[in-house]
Amino acid sequence: MSEIVSHHPRAISLQRINAMVLRYWYLLISSWPRLLELIYWPALQIITWGFLQNYISQASGFFAKAGGTLIGAVILWDILFRGQLGFSISFLEEMWARNLGNLMMSPLKPIEFLLSLMIMSLIRLAIGVIPMTLLALFFFGFNFYAIGLPLIAFFCNLIFTSWSVGVFASGLVLRNGLGAESIVWTLMFAVMPLACIYYPVEVLPAWLQLVAWTLPPTYVFEGMRSLLIDHVFRADLMVWALVINAILFAASFAVFLALLQSAKRNGSLLGGGE
Amino acid sequence: MQQRETGQGQAPAANQAPAADQGGSAAIEIAHLVKVYKTTRAVDDISFRIARGSITGLLGGNGAGKTTTIAMIMGLVLPTSGSVSVLGAKIPEQRYDVLGRMNFESPYVDMPMRLTVRQNLTIFGRLYAVKHLRERIDQLAADLDLKEFLDRSNGKLSAGQKTRVALAKALINEPDLLLLDEPTASLDPDTADWVRQHLETYRKTHNATILLASHNMLEVERLCDRVIIMKRGKIEDDDSPEGIMARYNRDTLEEVFLDVARGRTREGAPEGAS
Numbered sequence: 052m053s054e055i056v057s058h059h060p061r062a063i064s065l066q067r068i069n070a071m072v073l074r075y076w077y078l079l080i081s082s083w084p085r086l087l088e089l090i091y092w093p094a095l096q097i098i099t100w101g102f103l104q105n106y107i108s109q110a111s112g113f114f115a116k117a118g119g120t121l122i123g124a125v126i127l128w129d130i131l132f133r134g135q136l137g138f139s140i141s142f143l144e145e146m147w148a149r150n151l152g153n154l155m156m157s158p159l160k161p162i163e164f165l166l167s168l169m170i171m172s173l174i175r176l177a178i179g180v181i182p183m184t185l186l187a188l189f190f191f192g193f194n195f196y197a198i199g200l201p202l203i204a205f206f207c208n209l210i211f212t213s214w215s216v217g218v219f220a221s222g223l224v225l226r227n228g229l230g231a232e233s234i235v236w237t238l239m240f241a242v243m244p245l246a247c248i249y250y251p252v253e254v255l256p257a258w259l260q261l262v263a264w265t266l267p268p269t270y271v272f273e274g275m276r277s278l279l280i281d282h283v284f285r286a287d288l289m290v291w292a293l294v295i296n297a298i299l300f301a302a303s304f305a306v307f308l309a310l311l312q313s314a315k316r317n318g319s320l321l322g323g324g325e
Numbered sequence: 326m327q328q329r330e331t332g333q334g335q336a337p338a339a340n341q342a343p344a345a346d347q348g349g350s351a352a353i354e355i356a357h358l359v360k361v362y363k364t365t366r367a368v369d370d371i372s373f374r375i376a377r378g379s380i381t382g383l384l385g386g387n388g389a390g391k392t393t394t395i396a397m398i399m400g401l402v403l404p405t406s407g408s409v410s411v412l413g414a415k416i417p418e419q420r421y422d423v424l425g426r427m428n429f430e431s432p433y434v435d436m437p438m439r440l441t442v443r444q445n446l447t448i449f450g451r452l453y454a455v456k457h458l459r460e461r462i463d464q465l466a467a468d469l470d471l472k473e474f475l476d477r478s479n480g481k482l483s484a485g486q487k488t489r490v491a492l493a494k495a496l497i498n499e500p501d502l503l504l505l506d507e508p509t510a511s512l513d514p515d516t517a518d519w520v521r522q523h524l525e526t527y528r529k530t531h532n533a534t535i536l537l538a539s540h541n542m543l544e545v546e547r548l549c550d551r552v553i554i555m556k557r558g559k560i561e562d563d564d565s566p567e568g569i570m571a572r573y574n575r576d577t578l579e580e581v582f583l584d585v586a587r588g589r590t591r592e593g594a595p596e597g598a599s
Contacts, residue, residue, distance in 0.1 A: 064454070066451055067451065067452050069451065070449075071452075073447070077444045078437065081439045081440065081478070148436075150436065152401065153436070153449070155401055156424070156427075156428070315402055315403045317362070318396065320401045
């Protein structure tokens with residue numbers, strides 16, 4: 052006879068998080084198009100931008116000196132973008148499968164659900180970005196891992212931002228149904244011009260620079276340029292990024308819970324359609 | 326306020342549990358429940374108690390408020406006013422205290438299509454912290470005749486097979502309270518009868534409480550100790566199937582349903598109705 056393992060019902064359960072990660076893992080390995088999609092776009096990106104970097108390095112003394120800033124920026128942008136997509140697509144899978152009602156009716160808590168989506172975003176990111184970094188090394192001689200310990204700071208800050216955006220976008224879909232799906236795919240692009248991925252912050256008008264400095268990725272991309280061009284690791288930038296990320300993450304989680312409550316008031320949890 | 330505790334018509338059949346407990350702790354207790362969506366009163370001040378170990382049918386036409394009522398019992402929809410208590414826990418405040426003892430099946434949700442039946446049951450078993458999960462899945466596979474397609478993906482199953490899998494998911498944690506929304510919708514008569522038999526057996530062997538919303542009057546007549554008829558968000562009648570049929574002087578619940586749906590009152594029913 053089976054029985055229910057006794058847990059404190061209010062506690063966070065690793066078993067439930069593990070169950071959800073397993074659910075997405077089963078899905079991923081059952082579908083080769085899903086796996087291919089994770090790899091092919093980052094690979095195309097790195098090849099295109101890598102050749103562009105090679106070309107302008109020959110024509111510009113600055114880019115010859117600042118070797119790898121374009122390729123490095125492409126890889127870091129992909130961590131940011133793919134991290135959010137990895138989070139949000141796993142969430143969308145539940146909407147597409149009409150499985151959200153089953154999950155919401157189970158003992159799975161929202162925080163456990165979100166934690167499992169974060170773990171999946173790391174797994175999906177690893178599948179997409181590791182081959183990308185190897186292509187950068189073999190085709191263009193850019194060793195992403197040579198960045199060393201600062202890479203951990205860059206990565207952590209970018210992934211925290213991607214999760215914050217992912218949590219917020221998922222909350223919007225939860226509240227508004229699949230009609231809000233396009234937000235998931237496009238929200239991060241709103242950050243793109245202000246995060247100063249391919250150019251320094253000084254390029255922006257003064258008033259826009261103030262806005263740019265409210266975004267954690269801006270600190271990361273400035274930090275990357277400082278490291279690759281001036282060979283200086285700006286720890287101060289990373290600390291600021293982490294502080295803003297903490298605020299952003301707490302805010303996005305609060306918004307997600309508010310949107311979940313709103314979905315319950317609105318009765319949209321069982322439907323989830325358009 | 327509309328509240329009934331038990332059928333006052335004919336006595337329940339010998340093999341049936343009492344329609345509602347007489348003052349004992351109820352599995353479900355609803356008081357003055359109201360749900361308003363913008364300007365629509367989907368549920369309009371309903372109250373009832375459901376006895377532990379009973380099977381209660383929630384009847385009503387489309388838009389009568391059955392699904393909204395069940396969703397509020399599950400905590401997936403927040404009431405505008407009134408209270409819901411399930412297995413002694415206030416919903417939604419204490420829902421995580423009892424979610425592990427409940428489960429549900431609904432045509433509004435699906436199991437993930439790409440995952441195999443075994444994978445789906447494994448995931449939900451882990452979410453519900455079912456001990457000896459492998460044995461439990463084997464047991465359900467034997468009980469519900471799932472063995473031959475246990476390793477087939479859910480999307481490749483027939484409608485009848487999918488319903489049996491959804492029922493297996495609903496029973497994975499051996500719930501004390503089972504909420505079913507149209508459990509035999511779109512099934513052929515043979516499969517539907519088979520599902521009903523299984524529900525009856527489950528109730529008897531586990532002393533479980535079952536609340537089911539259905540349009541199938543024969544199903545309700547056969548399975549339920551008690552019937553709650555809803556119309557436009559209100560409780561129109563509440564008694565044992567026999568009691569209701571006697572009051573309307575009808576031989577079948579289907580005829581009663583048509584009387585209610587078409588606005589024929591008990592007084593307007595054929596001679597002999599009480």
